[in-house]
Amino acid sequence: MTGMIAAASSGTADASYFARAERREAWSFALLALPGLVVIGLLLIVPVGWLFVLSFIGKDGGVSLENYARLAQPVYVITFVTTFQIAGIVTLGSILLGYPVAYLLSQLSPRAAAICMIFVILPFWTSVLVRTYAWLVLLQRRGLINSWLVSLGIINEPIPLVNNFIGTTIGMLHVLLPFMILPLYSSMKTIDGDYLKAASSCGASPMRAFWDVFFPLSRPGLFAGTVLVFILSLGFYLTPALLGGGRVSMWSMQIATNVSTYSNWGAASALGVLLLVVTIAILAALNKVFRVDKLYGGR
Amino acid sequence: MKVPVSIRGLSKKFGSFEALKDINLDIAPGEFVTLLGPSGSGKTTLLQVLAGFVTPTSGSILVAGEELLTRPPHQREIGLVFQNYALFPHMNVFENIAYPLKLRRLPRSEIETRVRGALDMVRLSQFIDRPVDKLSGGQKQRVALARAIVFEPRILLMDESLSALDKKLREQMQIELRHLHERLHTTTVFVTHDQREALTMSDRIAVINNGALIQFDTPRAIYDRPRTRFVADFVGETTFLPVELGTSGGASVFGTPLRLPDHAGAVAAAQSDSWLALRPEKLALSPAASPETNVNSFSAVARETIFQGDSLLVIAGFPDGQSIAVRLVPQEANRGLVPLPGQPIHINVHRNDSILVSGDV
Ligand SMILES: Nc1ncnc2c1ncn2[C@@H]1O[C@H](COP(=O)(O)OP(=O)(O)OP(=O)(O)O)[C@@H](O)[C@H]1O
Ligand SMILES: [Mg+2]
Numbered sequence: 001m002t003g004m005i006a007a008a009s010s011g012t013a014d015a016s017y018f019a020r021a022e023r024r025e026a027w028s029f030a031l032l033a034l035p036g037l038v039v040i041g042l043l044l045i046v047p048v049g050w051l052f053v054l055s056f057i058g059k060d061g062g063v064s065l066e067n068y069a070r071l072a073q074p075v076y077v078i079t080f081v082t083t084f085q086i087a088g089i090v091t092l093g094s095i096l097l098g099y100p101v102a103y104l105l106s107q108l109s110p111r112a113a114a115i116c117m118i119f120v121i122l123p124f125w126t127s128v129l130v131r132t133y134a135w136l137v138l139l140q141r142r143g144l145i146n147s148w149l150v151s152l153g154i155i156n157e158p159i160p161l162v163n164n165f166i167g168t169t170i171g172m173l174h175v176l177l178p179f180m181i182l183p184l185y186s187s188m189k190t191i192d193g194d195y196l197k198a199a200s201s202c203g204a205s206p207m208r209a210f211w212d213v214f215f216p217l218s219r220p221g222l223f224a225g226t227v228l229v230f231i232l233s234l235g236f237y238l239t240p241a242l243l244g245g246g247r248v249s250m251w252s253m254q255i256a257t258n259v260s261t262y263s264n265w266g267a268a269s270a271l272g273v274l275l276l277v278v279t280i281a282i283l284a285a286l287n288k289v290f291r292v293d294k295l296y297g298g299r
Numbered sequence: 300m301k302v303p304v305s306i307r308g309l310s311k312k313f314g315s316f317e318a319l320k321d322i323n324l325d326i327a328p329g330e331f332v333t334l335l336g337p338s339g340s341g342k343t344t345l346l347q348v349l350a351g352f353v354t355p356t357s358g359s360i361l362v363a364g365e366e367l368l369t370r371p372p373h374q375r376e377i378g379l380v381f382q383n384y385a386l387f388p389h390m391n392v393f394e395n396i397a398y399p400l401k402l403r404r405l406p407r408s409e410i411e412t413r414v415r416g417a418l419d420m421v422r423l424s425q426f427i428d429r430p431v432d433k434l435s436g437g438q439k440q441r442v443a444l445a446r447a448i449v450f451e452p453r454i455l456l457m458d459e460s461l462s463a464l465d466k467k468l469r470e471q472m473q474i475e476l477r478h479l480h481e482r483l484h485t486t487t488v489f490v491t492h493d494q495r496e497a498l499t500m501s502d503r504i505a506v507i508n509n510g511a512l513i514q515f516d517t518p519r520a521i522y523d524r525p526r527t528r529f530v531a532d533f534v535g536e537t538t539f540l541p542v543e544l545g546t547s548g549g550a551s552v553f554g555t556p557l558r559l560p561d562h563a564g565a566v567a568a569a570q571s572d573s574w575l576a577l578r579p580e581k582l583a584l585s586p587a588a589s590p591e592t593n594v595n596s597f598s599a600v601a602r603e604t605i606f607q608g609d610s611l612l613v614i615a616g617f618p619d620g621q622s623i624a625v626r627l628v629p630q631e632a633n634r635g636l637v638p639l640p641g642q643p644i645h646i647n648v649h650r651n652d653s654i655l656v657s658g659d660v
Contacts, residue, residue: 019603194385195387198379198385198386198446199398200351201372202373202399202446203402207404209373213387216389237556
């Protein structure tokens, strides 16, 4: 068969024919990947590289570390801590809220799951701005939530739910929850129900079977969701800007201020680079904790 | 631990569909019972009811006299081997087998000893630290088996546990399972749709069709004295000839009076809807009608001969057009027996090999 095909194209199927065929294959893959590589290069590598360069250029135009030295100022330190606090709380919240939802979805029949999934994805179809303003309305002093809480007698008078840390967290949780649920759901879907039955026949109560078998097998999804939510929250701008009411200062807002108010590109770049470096470090640490490399293939 | 299992009036409906119909089955302590039936007959459903993953519509299962159905699955002390193994992918071989023991809070040293013992039994000792996805199908099968027996369950259930293995390995595992059973004597329910596997392995076979238990007997009885046409057809290659009942109680086939077998029940089976079941290997050929008094002899015409290596299949046709296969041993002594196509022959069967079955399923 091979011989016949080879004969039709170039005469004989000798070693050089197979070598050529292999090269051709390698080239065609490279060509197919080229557009993607170009886009990644232009949109990612170049701007990040430029950012990196900018961060080392001082006010006078020369190479300097002054942009990084400024980051030690208390205002930046506080912002840095706040940013990570919020990102941490939002991530934790999305795990606590998202895991049970994803679990429920994964146990439903495919039809029911598809219907419920629409409600999870629905928020994606409306703009973040609209949703954030909606929360602003709901969380106000005389908003729906406060009036419910008061009429139910849970609180005596309206509590400040917006223009602060709480409002920011609630708003971000809402926007980011699907990013936790979707990867969790897709990894839970792949867990064969027979594993749980097997655990049960070994003598594990439903609770034990869940913790010993289901939870460990859902770790890749948990990792993906955690990383997505955490990293997205580190760079969140719109929601904290609107729902924080100026009282919550996130890293991204400092970057914006430096650019728009002070036109200080060097300072903004340094902030960006630091965030990037810390994010990568955290990713590496998370990878260690979840041992994802072991779960994917290398068990 | 040897326990008797007694299944009484067990039924299961999925909606209006009856997956199990009034199953009654008494399994002796330490017995190896096989559920045999075609696809969709309810074997898995019955096993899942035993394991506790399917709740029956009605009925009762007594294990050593105690009701099993009211116990949750994890308290049934039943070892279960899945068709697809269902080994925990995030645990290695040791951890998989140790899992049931950990749940029982055995001391570490004892867990270690027992896991090693179980691995020895399935001959996998050198694989103790392997990740389970680095095992072959047969090895996974053994690990699954080790995990199911390591905690000395009262009952061992196996669902088509060998069907994913290739023929050689499968036959080897059949023998190993048999040996293991001889050592442990755990009451075992094994599921298969392979009649040969069932005949080789079981103390008794429960033939199931459409959710109903058709016959529960030893492999020999199932094969040699099937009660219904379905059982005869399912456990071996069979040709069925219509039996005509005479007024005086005698039976005949194609107008030839039938010499009936000795064993009881044969005549009882000779009801209005009766068939003579003939197996290729029980038949012999001769040019003329056999003069023997213990032999039923039918005239037919040879059609073709099929060479199968270890046997020679002669296909012949009866006057009514129905064809029948006769298995000959391809040895020199039989050479003269092989007919040419179109040649008239006689097909002979000893009366004790003439099985009468009823036509219902
Ligand atoms: N959860 C269920 N809902 C509805 N019908 C079911 C369910 N489980 C099984 N059945 C039906 O019950 C019948 C028996 O199924 P079962 O799985 O017990 O067959 P089986 O004998 O194990 O077949 P196989 O040899 O193919 O494994 C089938 O017709 C099947 O479609
Ligand atoms: Mg089945």
